[in-house]
């Protein structure tokens with residue numbers, strides 16, 4: 001039996017990963033309808049956050065997840081109370097990296113903080129990607145030797 005009728009969550013969902021999927025799956029198990037507010041690129045720059053994947057793509061990816069019923073844009077910090085009222089939300093949920101931050105919403109609906117999936121985040125993925133793509137001085141030396149040899153062979 002589902003506990004809630006309409007539950008809402010907010011996030012950037014950049015480089016969609018297993019932590020995002022686990023969260024959405026657990027949320028859908030708690031509600032009949034799951035609404036996900038995905039941060040727009042403009043809102044992210046306001047938060048000094050930069051996503052690799054543009055908003056339109058992030059929104060489509062989240063929308064295609066079978067646990068998600070509806071995606072709306074998250075454009076500013078103030079919209080939550082308005083969303084809760086206009087969508088008839090009975091629960092707000094988010095990962096526990098935000099623990100306590102949204103307690104002010106308890107006046108309007110239940111507020112739930114869920115434990116995050118360990119050892120994965122968009123920030124971590126971006127760091128791994130940077131390391132993966134970085135060229136070591138040894139690699140550069142090898143490339144230089146190969147190119148020098150090629151040049152000599154052509155002369």
Ligand code: CTP
Pocket residue numbers: 009010011012013014019020023093094095096097098115116117118119120121122123124
């Ligand atoms: N989340 C989670 N477990 C993770 C990562 C994220 O449960 N390992 C949850 C967050 O707590 C949030 C939602 O997924 O409720 C969307 O989070 P988002 O900030 O988009 O994901 P992060 O991977 O934490 O992104 P960043 O590293 O940019 O903060």
